[in-house]
Amino acid sequence: MSSPCLSSILTHANRTMYQTGIADVRPQQPSVLPSINTLQISSSAYSPGQWYRHINPYCWTADNVLEWISDHVETTKFDASTLSLAYCAMDGPALCQMNLEEIILVFGTQLGLHLHQSLEEHKTKFELSGPELSETCQLLDNFLDNLNFPLLSTIKFGEAEEAVNKREFEYRDDCNFTSLAVEPKTPLGDSEYLSDSEYSSSSNSGTFDSSSFDSLESGSGESDPEFCYPPISKVHIKTEKGESRLKRPRGRPPKLSREHTSSIYDNQKKKKHAPRGTHLWEFIRDILIHPERNQGLMKWEDHREGVFKFLKSEAVAQMWGQKKKNSSMTYEKLSRAMRYYYKREILDRVDGRRLVYKFGKNSSGWKIEEIGMGM
């Protein structure tokens, strides 16, 4: 259940950090989750007393739960004197474990029904985010960590600004991800073939080093054996100049066992019938529908029409590669996959505009009505 929690944290963290007009950021807020007061003060989007609409109930603190209860006590004109505060000392996860009977037992029929209905509504609302989005959030989290940015899941509200200052983090909208590459890294085993720059005109030497994603996942700096292309199927070709060169065969090299890799994907692997991995277009969509999370990677050109643009194409490609455990993913390859969506009408062509795509009639989940931008 980290996704919705992370999503709310992300949302507020970004609001706190990037809205320069907000001057009353609380520097010493002790809670990981924003306090009710902080939310009310720092975000005009939240009307007082309605903060819980924007936070996953599973992420509510005991204080949050108490606030939620008292809000309902007020609206139902319930006699709060009959309530024991001891019943209200549970946090969000504990609250979410309760069924209707238990809630009624604790809060009585009148208030209990009201609370249960409200709770179910909030739970349902945040469950819509789905596991794919959770993964995307995890990737974004890793991505930000890679940028020496305070992990969103660890940001304490109000401390973000301080953290940014301490780390001298210089994130701006025009942040150049490609400049973050530590070393131009030849994909493992690629020395068997031509280097990226040799065999592909589109591969850029300054590509964002996704190996840092790998190290985040594996917990070590060691190379992921999965990306060791076996030294087979070498093809010698003659260039125009006549020299014999090694050329990679067409198609993708076979994957090696993932036995020794540990990652956030392990859970998925353990499932009997793992759901098909998130499709590329869904991955893109998930980044887009939460612009406050995408850190300037992509943006809507025309949300109503489904037109969007890559701002950091290589960075998005690296994130996709990270998700698919493929350190050699590039925008060139990603865009090829995108173009295949034209045929299936998941994407529509946008002529004459670079890095601009449009969702087609066979895509879903991005429309303003679908994602409820009013929240």
Add this chain to the structure above:
DNA sequence: CCTCACTTTCCTGGTT
């Protein structure tokens, strides 16, 4: 084991 959908990789040629 096979099929199929999806994705990745390579490539050539064109455009911005």
Add this chain to the structure above:
DNA sequence: GAACCAGGAAAGTGAG
């Protein structure tokens, strides 16, 4: 010349 776009071809992956 670099970056991007378009799309054919071949092949890997995983679900069913």
